[in-house]
Amino acid sequence: MAPRNATLRLVTIVLVTAAVLAALGLGLGASAESDTDSSQSLRDRALSGRPHPPGDDLELVFSEDFDQPLDPDLWGRCHWWQAEACTIESNDELELYLPDNVTSGDEVLTLEARRETVRDPDGRAYPYSSGMISTGPPEYETPARYAFTYGYVEARLRLPEGQGLWPAFWLLPADQESRPEIDVIETLGHRPDTAELHYHYVEADGDRASVGTEWSDEDLADGDWHEYAVDWRPGRITWIIDGRERWVVTGDAVSDEAMYLVLNLAVGGEWPGDPDEDTEFPATVEAEWIRVWQGPEGS
16 A cells, blocks of 8 residues: 655654663663563463464454544554654664554555655654554653553554564553563564564563563465464463464563553664665555454453
């Protein structure tokens, strides 16, 4: 789907310095230097791949089918600390997220990354533009547009390949803190056959910790649609790919607070590395739907 050709319009924003972003600690994957892998508060193990659809005890409470333009009361196109142009500097990402790189309609959402020089209102240049959506809070406001505690969260996505591309579907806390963070799915464009599954949290003593795993299957690199989910219950998070269990984390450090949805296509950064001459642009993340099921009283 081609993006809208509307003129790029950036509202005046307050630039957040790299130091502030580092303090926020926002960053997917394993890029935060202060993180330590921990097994003190959590236990994790690989799973055999048994079927794991939403159970009969769950009811569909949120369904976005992208059959029309995004509802601004539900979806934003930047992180909460900036209005209409944003990035995560603490990851050394190279993209500037812009509203015009997001299109929705005809039952597909498209986030498009382009190799082009774009500038923020203060004139800082970025070599790539890209798109993201979030149900998080509007700029420096509360509450989140949509947040929930516990549930079966799933997205049907088509993810790109190519050095330096970093798509992700993840959950962040509604209180605008950086932790806990549930990464439903991340992939690195040079390894499109490998799903990166991570959970970042704060231990009882205040230490920042992370656990994660990889799951590889050549079918993930087929350029087709796949379904990525977590079943988030009290004391337990199960990661599911194409309806089958792949990893589980259990313990007291599993989040019990309201979290919101983020889907983005980052370009470059410490973890994926920069694009090279073989990386094809424009590159896209496509979403057919995002859904949330919950049980009684949100369990």
